[in-house]
Amino acid sequence: MKSAKWWILGALLVVLIAISWATRLENQNQNEEIQNPYGNVGGEFTLVSKDGLVSLSDYRGRIVLLFFGYTLCPDVCPTTLAKIGAVFRELSINEVSEVWGMFITVDPERDTIEKVSKYADFFHENIIGLTGSPEKIEKVAEKYFVLYQKIDHEDPALGYTVDHSATTYLIGRDGQVVELFRHRATIEEIVQSIRVTLDD
DSSP states (O other): OHHHHHHHHHHHHHHHHHHHHHHHHHHHHTTOOOOOTTTTSOOOOEEEETTEEEEGGGGTTSEEEEEEEOTTOSSHHHHHHHHHHHHHHHSOHHHHTTEEEEEEESOTTTOOHHHHHHHHHHHOTTEEEEBOOHHHHHHHHHHTTOOEEEEEOSSGGGOEEEEEOOOEEEEOTTSOEEEEEOTTOOHHHHHHHHHHHHHO
16 A cells, blocks of 8 residues: 555656746747746645754745654655755755755654754754654645655564655745756755845
8 A cells, every 4th residue: 555655656757847848938938937846846845853843834935955854764765965065065054044955754663852853953054954743744745745664674683664755845945846856966066046046
């Protein structure tokens, strides 16, 4: 059942991105004002940080870089968060004051508030670690079309890993997703998009 849900969400995300780009190209060709192609992605949420409850709306008026992962991730999460940390270091002091990162765990069973907070903070002080109940995490993930699935090791003593999508979401001052970054996006590309968003 979970496997079927995984592939259905994956197919929806692919279709959404394809439609978004088709809409963008059509509007460009017609020289019309481009509407947000990611208007159906994301939304308000409230999760738990080391300082208490955090809602996306608490950051209205600022820019947010949002990423989903888990602290025991062997590759994608540390490299992505390291990239986000590098993005912050490329920004000016004034720009950094208007940009925040959010790291939402998809492994709430193992990622305690303390663990996810220390992990996020290691990469940059502007990155907030967030967790919640499995049910709340699932609801937030569905809003952002995030795919994740627990994979058990053959040896039960080794526990499990979590396969998950690796998209970073750029959220504008109004709380709406304005751009999606794949794992291969460069620091320079993200910095440039942030600066454009800050100027909007």
